[in-house]
Amino acid sequence: MNLRRSLTVASMHARDLGRRRLALAIVILLPMVFYFFYELQPVDPVTEQLLAENPTEAAAADMWVVATGAIGLGWAIAVAALFVMIGSRRADQSLLLAGYRPAELLVGRVLTVLGLTAVVTPMFAVVIRSQRDLDFLLLAAAIGLSGVVAATIGVLAAAIVPREMEGVLLIIGVIGIQMTADPQRWMPLWGAGELLARSAGLPGAASAGAAILYSLVYAAVLLAVGIAVWSRRVNLRPPARVLPVERPLDVSPARRPT
Amino acid sequence: MDGPVALSVRGVDKSYKRRQVLTNVSFDVCRGEALAIVGENGAGKTTLLRICAGVLGADRGEIARVPVVAYCPQESGLIEHLTAAEHVRYVGAGLGLDPERAAARGAGLLRWLRFPDGETATVRELSTGTRQKLNLTLGLMSESPLILLDEPYQGFDRGTYENFWEHVETWQQQGAAVVVVTHMLAELYRVNRVLELRTGGGWTLDGVAEVAA
Numbered sequence: 001m002n003l004r005r006s007l008t009v010a011s012m013h014a015r016d017l018g019r020r021r022l023a024l025a026i027v028i029l030l031p032m033v034f035y036f037f038y039e040l041q042p043v044d045p046v047t048e049q050l051l052a053e054n055p056t057e058a059a060a061a062d063m064w065v066v067a068t069g070a071i072g073l074g075w076a077i078a079v080a081a082l083f084v085m086i087g088s089r090r091a092d093q094s095l096l097l098a099g100y101r102p103a104e105l106l107v108g109r110v111l112t113v114l115g116l117t118a119v120v121t122p123m124f125a126v127v128i129r130s131q132r133d134l135d136f137l138l139l140a141a142a143i144g145l146s147g148v149v150a151a152t153i154g155v156l157a158a159a160i161v162p163r164e165m166e167g168v169l170l171i172i173g174v175i176g177i178q179m180t181a182d183p184q185r186w187m188p189l190w191g192a193g194e195l196l197a198r199s200a201g202l203p204g205a206a207s208a209g210a211a212i213l214y215s216l217v218y219a220a221v222l223l224a225v226g227i228a229v230w231s232r233r234v235n236l237r238p239p240a241r242v243l244p245v246e247r248p249l250d251v252s253p254a255r256r257p258t
Numbered sequence: 259m260d261g262p263v264a265l266s267v268r269g270v271d272k273s274y275k276r277r278q279v280l281t282n283v284s285f286d287v288c289r290g291e292a293l294a295i296v297g298e299n300g301a302g303k304t305t306l307l308r309i310c311a312g313v314l315g316a317d318r319g320e321i322a323r324v325p326v327v328a329y330c331p332q333e334s335g336l337i338e339h340l341t342a343a344e345h346v347r348y349v350g351a352g353l354g355l356d357p358e359r360a361a362a363r364g365a366g367l368l369r370w371l372r373f374p375d376g377e378t379a380t381v382r383e384l385s386t387g388t389r390q391k392l393n394l395t396l397g398l399m400s401e402s403p404l405i406l407l408d409e410p411y412q413g414f415d416r417g418t419y420e421n422f423w424e425h426v427e428t429w430q431q432q433g434a435a436v437v438v439v440t441h442m443l444a445e446l447y448r449v450n451r452v453l454e455l456r457t458g459g460g461w462t463l464d465g466v467a468e469v470a471a
Contacts, residue, residue, distance in 0.1 A: 008351040012337070012344060019339040019380065087337070093313045094335040094396055097327060098352030236312040241322035246262055249401045250432045 001103050009100070009108020013084055014115055023083070027076040027116065031124050034072025038065040039131075056203070063200050066128055067193055068179075070143050073124060074150035074189055075175045081113040081154025082167040085230075092234050102231035110155055110223065117147030138199035138208060145215040146192035152222035153188060159230035188222070191215030261289030263322075264404040264435035265310060270319030271459075272305055279305050281459030283319070285451075289403050292426055292436040294446055297455035303439040304332060306455065307408050310437065324404050330397035332408040332439075334389050338382040342368060342392050345381070349396045360399070367395040370425070372418055386413030405429055408439045423448050 017024065043051070051058040088109065095105060125140040153174055157167040174188070184190045191214035197205035206214075265287040272280040279302035287293045295303045308314035310321060311329040336345060343361065346368075350360020369375070371391045381389060394410050411422045423445055429436050438449065446452055454462045 005351050008348065012340060012348045015344060016337050016339040090333060091335040091337050093311075093331060094329070094349065095352055097311065097313070097329050098349045098396075098400065099326075099354060100352040237309075237315045237321075238312060239323045240320040241266075242325050243263060243266070243322055245324050245403055247433065249403050249434055 001101060001107070005100060005104045006108040006111065009105055010111035010115070013088070013109050013112040016087075017080070017084060017112060017116065023080070024116075027080050028120055028123065030076040031069045031073035031120070032127065034075075035065065035069030035124075035128065038068045059200060059202055062132070063196055063202060066132065066134070066139075066200075067196055069124065069128065070146045070192055070196060071175060071179055071189065073120060073143060074146040074153075074178075074192075075171065076150075077113060077117050077120075077147045078150040078154035078157070078171045078175070079168060080116060081110070081151045082158045082171065083164060084109050084113060085155060085158030086164050086167060096234060096236050102234055103227050106155065106227050106230055110151060113151040113154070114148065117144060117151060121147055132200075135199040135201075138195050141208070141212065142192045142195035142199060145195065145212065146189050149188045149192065149215050149219045149222070152219045152226060156222050156226040156229070159226045159233065188218055189215075191218065261291065261433065261435070263287070264289050264324050265437065266320075266322040267306075267310065268320045268322075270306070270309060270316045270321070272302065272309065272314075272316050278459040280309075280316075280455070281461075283453075283455075283461055285453055285463055287404075287435040287437055289433050289435050290430050291451070292430055292438065292449040293451045293453060294449040295437065295439045295453045295455065296441070296443065296446070297461075298457060301455040301457050302459075303455055304408055307406050307437065307439050311406050324402060326400045326402040326404075328398050328400050328402040328405040328434075330394050330405075330407045330410045332410075332412065334393035335396075336381045336389060336393060339380050341378055341380055342373065342384075342395075343378070345392060345396055346399070349399050353400055355399075363399055363401075364395060367398055368392070371395060372421065387415060387418065388413075390414065391418070403434050405434050405436045407437065409441065410438075 051061060092105065096102065121140055121144040125136065125143050128134065129136050129139060153171060157170045161167045161170060178187050178189050181187050184193055191211040194206040194211040195208060198208055198211070263286050267286070268284050270280055270283045283306060285293070295306060297303050305314065309316045310323065311327050312321070313329070340348070343364070346364030347357050347360050350357065350364065353360070355363065368391070371394060373388065373391045373395065377388070381392070384392070390410060390413050398405065411419050414422060426436055426438065426448060451464050
């Protein structure tokens with residue numbers, strides 16, 4: 001694998017993505033919409049009374065509001081990864097014939113989506129930190145990690161399904177289960193959730209190291225499976241025999257029409 | 259033809275579910291030679307070309323060819339929000355060309371195909387014919403001695419279409435083996451040999467039946 005070629009792939013898809021203004025706006029706004037939807041929801045007096053009597057429950061409920069924003073960001077990043085992958089599918093044959101290896105193309109596209117995550121994460125973390133007393137570094141790490149894991153979910157979805165629609169449905173399913181699963185352990189965004197809990201100082205949260213390691217290992221496994229499935233799908237069939245090229249093509253100007 | 263063989267197809271079969279598309283197809287194409295693949299819709303022309311390029315596997319049979327192919331698929335493999343120069347750089351990096359060499363090679367081909375000079379629009383803003391010129395350019399950037407073209411003139415205006423067939427002759431003179439899938443039977447005098455595929459798997463080479471369907 002040639003990292004330089006992957007960087008070329010990343011830079012080309014960054015240009016492509018950067019020109020999709022509406023899609024970028026949605027990626028940036030979606031986590032905010034998730035977050036502010038729960039943030040601005042009125043709480044009924046009975047619940048308010050119960051939460052006032054139980055500070056731990058209140059902190060957990062408060063953290064759920066932040067978590068929905070992080071999940072919203074994860075959803076947006078996963079769908080962006082899906083569209084970057086599937087949107088390039090028609091170009092894949094030409095690129096592979098030009099000499100790219102499947103893993104080089106896929107890693108380059110993942111780098112593009114991670115770049116997008118790196119842009120959106122601090123913006124979102126600053127908005128949340130301005131409203132809540134949380135550890136900023138842990139908060140940003142939690143949001144960033146949810147983006148990293150989500151990017152690999154999008155890549156795997158793109159490798160498995162043939163079209164965008166099926167991919168979006170698959171991601172909705174995964175994120176939906178993530179939001180409702182109890183316990184959250186073994187879910188893709190568990191590590192990010194634990195970091196969020198730690199950023200708010202909630203008792204019983206996993207250590208930052210364990211949460212980060214969990215997320216990175218989860219992302220690495222999803223990416224490896226994605227590369228394996230996708231490579232199998234797009235790989236070229238080499239000829240049974242390679243014929244020698246005794247002389248190159250004569251492309252001198254004299255051989256070209258005026 | 260006296261040139262060395264650039265593509266050798268032996269006993270290729272291909273079916274989709276129960277529908278037999280190609281049966282025991284065999285032919286060689288030498289450098290300096292042009293072969294046209296003709297046949298009605300669904301006869302397997304694109305399938306055969308894809309098998310030759312290596313983007314599709316055959317059920318049976320063997321392909322021998324030069325290591326790198328210049329392949330221009332019927333459906334353009336372009337990325338909507340990239341410009342022509344960016345596509346050239348993208349494909350060039352895959353070929354191991356630095357950006358300057360890729361740009362120079364791409365610019366030469368684009369000029370040759372009469373791509374609008376100084377065009378900086380993204381692909382989504384280009385006309386069908388202009389997109390196809392870019393598609394063809396990207397396919398040719400490898401400078402491979404085996405050129406596989408699947409109706410590459412879709413959307414070309416009349417002048418560019420005429421030029422295309424002149425290009426086929428030029429590529430032959432440069433020493434390339436050219437395989438063109440085409441519906442344009444009036445242009446067959448421009449190629450050396452004609453492979454006609456029939457629905458159901460039968461085929462003829464230069465009018466001689468090689469296998470029964």
